[in-house]
Amino acid sequence: MCGIIGYIGKQNAAPILIEGLKRLEYRGYDSAGLAIVSQVGGKNGSSIVAVKSVGRVANLENKVSEQLEGVVGIAHTRWATHGKPCDRNSHPHSDCNGKIWLAHNGIIENYQELKDILIRKKHVFKSETDSEVIAHLIEEFGKKYDFKKSVLESLKLLRGTYGLAIIHRDEPNKMIVARLGSPLVIGVGSNENVIASDVSAIIRHTDQVVYLEDGEVAVITPDNYEVFSVKNRAVSKEVTKLDWSIEKAQKHGFDHFMLKEIFEQPETIQNATRGRLVVPEGRAKLGGLRHVADQLRGIEKIVIVSCGTSYYAGLVGEYMLEEYAGIPVEVEYASEFRYRKPILNDKVAVLAISQSGETADTLAAIREAKEKGALTLGIVNTVGSTIARETDAGTYNHAGPEIGVASTKAFTSQLSVFVLLTLMLGRQRGMSFVMGQRIATEMAKIPKQIEKMLKTSKDIKKIAKKYLKYQNFLYMGRKYNYPIALEGSLKIKEIAYVHAEGYPSGEMKHGPIALIDKNFPSIFVTPKDSVYEKNLSGMQEIKARGGKIIAIATEGDKAIQKIADDVIYIPKTLEMLTPLLSVIPLQLLAYYVGVGRGYDVDKPRNLAKSVTVE
Numbered sequence: 001m002c003g004i005i006g007y008i009g010k011q012n013a014a015p016i017l018i019e020g021l022k023r024l025e026y027r028g029y030d031s032a033g034l035a036i037v038s039q040v041g042g043k044n045g046s047s048i049v050a051v052k053s054v055g056r057v058a059n060l061e062n063k064v065s066e067q068l069e070g071v072v073g074i075a076h077t078r079w080a081t082h083g084k085p086c087d088r089n090s091h092p093h094s095d096c097n098g099k100i101w102l103a104h105n106g107i108i109e110n111y112q113e114l115k116d117i118l119i120r121k122k123h124v125f126k127s128e129t130d131s132e133v134i135a136h137l138i139e140e141f142g143k144k145y146d147f148k149k150s151v152l153e154s155l156k157l158l159r160g161t162y163g164l165a166i167i168h169r170d171e172p173n174k175m176i177v178a179r180l181g182s183p184l185v186i187g188v189g190s191n192e193n194v195i196a197s198d199v200s201a202i203i204r205h206t207d208q209v210v211y212l213e214d215g216e217v218a219v220i221t222p223d224n225y226e227v228f229s230v231k232n233r234a235v236s237k238e239v240t241k242l243d244w245s246i247e248k249a250q251k252h253g254f255d256h257f258m259l260k261e262i263f264e265q266p267e268t269i270q271n272a273t274r275g276r277l278v279v280p281e282g283r284a285k286l287g288g289l290r291h292v293a294d295q296l297r298g299i300e301k302i303v304i305v306s307c308g309t310s311y312y313a314g315l316v317g318e319y320m321l322e323e324y325a326g327i328p329v330e331v332e333y334a335s336e337f338r339y340r341k342p343i344l345n346d347k348v349a350v351l352a353i354s355q356s357g358e359t360a361d362t363l364a365a366i367r368e369a370k371e372k373g374a375l376t377l378g379i380v381n382t383v384g385s386t387i388a389r390e391t392d393a394g395t396y397n398h399a400g401p402e403i404g405v406a407s408t409k410a411f412t413s414q415l416s417v418f419v420l421l422t423l424m425l426g427r428q429r430g431m432s433f434v435m436g437q438r439i440a441t442e443m444a445k446i447p448k449q450i451e452k453m454l455k456t457s458k459d460i461k462k463i464a465k466k467y468l469k470y471q472n473f474l475y476m477g478r479k480y481n482y483p484i485a486l487e488g489s490l491k492i493k494e495i496a497y498v499h500a501e502g503y504p505s506g507e508m509k510h511g512p513i514a515l516i517d518k519n520f521p522s523i524f525v526t527p528k529d530s531v532y533e534k535n536l537s538g539m540q541e542i543k544a545r546g547g548k549i550i551a552i553a554t555e556g557d558k559a560i561q562k563i564a565d566d567v568i569y570i571p572k573t574l575e576m577l578t579p580l581l582s583v584i585p586l587q588l589l590a591y592y593v594g595v596g597r598g599y600d601v602d603k604p605r606n607l608a609k610s611v612t613v614e
C-alpha cells in the first residue's frame, strides 16, 4: 500500500523518481507526487519544488517539466487511506513553510490527537491525511533541534506504522528515512543512494541493498548512510546482494504483466522445485527448514496464516498435509487469527504464506505466534521481505517479481512448495518410498503439462467472450479443488469486477442453488478424482434448473460434454496435484473477461499489490 522512493546523488532526480514510481505503482495508484530539492545553496538558499497529480504515475510524468532539476528528491504513489484521492491529499506533504517534505507509507493511528495539538500551536494543515501531521511535528521540534533530532523526537510520538522518506530545505544534501511496520530498503550505489519501499524500484541502480528493520532510522547522503535506532543508538547493518534482474520485471511482449506471469508458470514451478524435488528418492529437500528439521518431527499441529490468494494456497496445503503427512492442519485468515486468542505452544508450527512477505495482518499473526512460543515458518516469494526475515525458518517460492496485482504465478509456486513440504514431512512421518516417488514423479511432469495447456489459451479466450455479459458466476469444486473454486472466483472479481461466489460443491444444495437460472452460470472444477461422481450429480442439478455450466475436466472425459455447455480440459495427474493444473484456465478466464470488458487488469480499481495496512 503506497510506494515510496527517494534519490540522493549526482544525477537529475526527477526522471529516476518517476521511473521508480512506475515500478512501485502496483502498491497503489490513486495519486502520485514528488518533491525535489532545487537550487541547492542558491542566492536565496535552497528551495524544494513539489509536483502532484491524481491517478496514475503517467499523469504525474506529464506534469513534471524538464526544467525541474535537482539531485535530491522523494516521491510517492498513493493508495488512499485517510482523505480522498486529490492533489491536496497526494504526497509528498510539507510543514507550514514548505521547508520539510515527506513521503509516507502506513497509517498514523493517533494523527487526530497530534493534529489537534499542532493546530493549537498555530500549524496550518493543507490536507486531510494522517501523514501531514509528521511534517508539522518535525517542524515543531525544529524550533529546538536539528533535522535529525527533530525527526527522532517526532517518531517517538507516532502510533501506527510508517515507511518514511524526508527531506529538508535547510539541510539539502541529506535525506532521512525511517521504518516501523512498512517496508523500506536502501539501495547503496556509488556516489548515490536510492531508497524505496521495495527492491523492484532499486535494481536498476544497484544490486547492493540494506533492509531497514522496524524502529530503525537512516541518515542518507550521496556517499554514505548511517543507521540508528529511534533512541539514536548507531546500528550496524549488513549489505545484501540482490539476485533479481531488471529483465525479470519487464513485460516481454505480453499485453499485461498478468498474462506474462500466467505464461511464466511452467518456469516458476520449475524454479520452485529445482534441486528440492528428489524424484529417484521420492522425497524433497528444503534447505531453509534444515535447521528446524528435528523440531518439525515433534510438531503436533500446523496453523497456516495468510490472506487472499495465499490463504487459498494454504487451504490446498491443508488437504495435502493432512492426507499425506498425517499432520493436523488449520488454515486461518491472518486478519482474524491476530484478534482471536489462539492457543499455541512449542508443539505448534505457525506457517505464514505470503507473496510480498509484507502483508500487515500476516506479519502481525506471525509476531503473535512467536510471542506465544510457537515455531514460526514462512513460504514467501519476496526475498529479504519482513516475513521472510522474522520467521524462525522458511522457504522461498522463487516465482520472481510478481507485478500484476492479481496473484497467479506466486499461487502455483506456493502450491509447489506445499507439495515439497508434504513430501518432506510425509517421509519423516511414515510415507512410503513408493508413495513419495509417485508424488515426486507426477510433480516433475507439471511444468510440461501447464506448457501444453497454455497452448490452448485461445480456446479459453473464445469461451470468455461468450460469457462477457454475465454479471454473476458460481464457482464450485470439492476437496482439493474447493480452494481452486475460491481462487477462481477471487480472480474474476478482482480483474473483471464480476460478482462471483466460490463454494464447495457439496454445499450448493444448502442455499446457493436458489440463485441459479439462465443468467447465472456456474463453473465446476471437476477433474476425474475421488469426488468426481458427486460433482457430476451437482452439475445435473444445475442443468435441470436451466443454469449454464463451464466445466474444468480431465482430458478424455467425454461424458462431461453431455452436461456442460463448455468444457476446458486439463491433463491427467494425481488428485493432490490437480489444483496446480485446474487453476490455470480460471486465471486465463478471469484475464480474458477482464480485458474483454475493457479493464486495466494489471491495476484493478481499489486494490494494491502489497497490503501493508490493516
Ligand code: M6R
Residues within 6 Å of the ligand: 307, 308, 309, 310, 311, 353, 354, 355, 356, 357, 358, 359, 362, 405, 406, 407, 408, 494, 607, 609, 610, 611
Ligand atoms: O502478498 P500476500 O501473498 O501476503 O498477499 C495476500 C493478498 O493480499 C493477495 O493474495 C491478494 O488477495 C491478491 N490480490 C490476490 O490476487
